[in-house]
Amino acid sequence: MSKQWRWVVLLLPLLAFLVLVGFLMRGLFSDPTExxxxxxxxxxxxxxxxxxxxxxxxxxxxxxxGEPMLLNVWATWCPTCRAEHEYLNQLAAEGVTIIGLNYKDDSRDKAINWLNTLGDPYRLNLFDANGAVALEFGVYGAPETFLIDADGRIRYRHVGDVNERVWQGELGQRYRALTGKGEG
Amino acid sequence: MRSFCKATLVAALLVVLAAAVATSVQAQETEVYTFEEPAKDALFKELITELRCPKCQNQSIADSDAELARDLRDRTYLMVQRGASKQEVIDYMVARYGDFVHYQPPMTVATSILWWGPFAVLAIGALVVLVRVRSQRKTEVELSDEDRARLEHLRSAQQEDKDS
Known part of the structure; x- marks a missing residue:
């Protein structure tokens, strides 16, 4: 065995170790629920x-x-939905089209009351009482936000609340790429 | 003192076990899925232990008490009741919730390392052993002319010692 080869063989375990470290490090910072x-x-x-x-x-x-839009899955039993609601109001005011899908809420009255008191950022409000529509969309929690293009094709899904950081991130970037709207 | 500790530990374990059994019985009692055909009943039971709850990290929809798991059980029940095959139900769930929802991941580029990784590690190990054995054998047989002459000299010297 030549000397060069010996070095390669000696370095292989170190290399394998570093790859493993990188892989496990990534696991530490990824969210398994997403x-x-x-x-x-x-x-x-x-x-x-x-x-x-x-x-x-x-x-x-x-x-x-017909146009690029967001489909926001929400419910009154979902605290994170309460947290993102103000930001959705802001996005709607900026001209972002959002359609609301109320997901298995406790009651219709409770949901309507929520919209009346906190504001209604949704162009349309769909009421999915038994979760059948959400099941079609593969929803596994609330809130979830789908980005849909003008052809009615799902482009992206965001799990968790929509906020400034998320809107500057992938969800907002993809929306802006589709429309050129909602900047700033 | 020691036996006392042991006894408390056993007692505590029994309490935990009893509680676990009680809650699982309770969970099963909350909803009952009945089938007229035993084959459908068996298929349903097989499916709900093989389908994974997307909301929970590692529970089948049979084990989980999450709202979503209940919805998926209901949907599975409905489909099986209507005569859907096992593959049809699995395809339906995977189309909506992705491969995550099935406990038997399909072979794709992303999962291929899980399937072939162990064999690859085995092959690398075998290769290392093979290379090492071969390189060792090589050093054993390599003798220069000079070495051979010395060996011959030593051997004859030894023979002379014995003779004398």
């Missing part, structure tokens, strides 16, 4: 769901087409 959505790149699933204020008004997946 799952990537299986629906990214796919068209929005079919559904039919009533309006939150007017139960006789039924919406289908067609309302999610």
């Amino acid at each position: 799952l990537s959505s299986a629906l990214v790149g796919k068209p929005v699933p079919q559904f039919s769901v009533p309006d939150i204020y007017d139960p006789s008004q039924i919406y289908t997946e067609e309302v999610l087409k």
Whole structure:
């Protein structure tokens, strides 16, 4: 065995160790509860769901087409939804189109009361009482926010609250890339 | 003192065990899924232990008491009741919740290291052993002419010692 080869063989375990360290370090700082959505790149699933204020008004997946928008999954039992609500109001005021999907809330009245007191940032309010629509979207908690393009294709999913940091991050960047709106 | 500690430990363990059994019985009692055909019942039980709750880190939807696990159990029940096959239910869940939802990950580029990694490590080990054995054998047989002459000299000297 030549001398050069011996060095390579001696360095291999060190290299393997460093790779392992890098891998485990990444694991330390990643959030295992954050799952990537299986629906990214796919068209929005079919559904039919009533309006939150007017139960006789039924919406289908067609309302999610036409322009880039956010679909925000929320409920009154979700404290993080309360935390992000003010920021959603701000985004709506800046002209960002947001559609609300109320997910398995305690009651319709409670949800409407929330919107009346905290403000309603949503262009449309879908009321998913038994979670059937959320299941189609692969929702596993609240809040979740989907970015949908003008063709009604899901581009991205954010799990957790939407805030300034998130809006400067991937979610906002992707939205701005689609529209050119919502800057600043 | 020591036996006393042991006794308390055993007692404490028993209490914990009893509590665990009690809660699991309670969890099972909250909802009952009945099937008329035993085959569907078996399929349902198999599916809910194989499907993973996306909300929980490491629980099947059979074990978890999370709201979402209940929804997925209900959906599984509905699909099995309507005559869906095992693969149909799994495909339905994976299409919505990703590979995470199934406890048997499919072979993809990302998971290939899990499937082939152990074999790769084994192969590297075998290679190292092979190289080392071969290099050792080589040093054993290499003798220069000078060495050979010395060996011959030593051997004859030894023979002379014996003779005398």
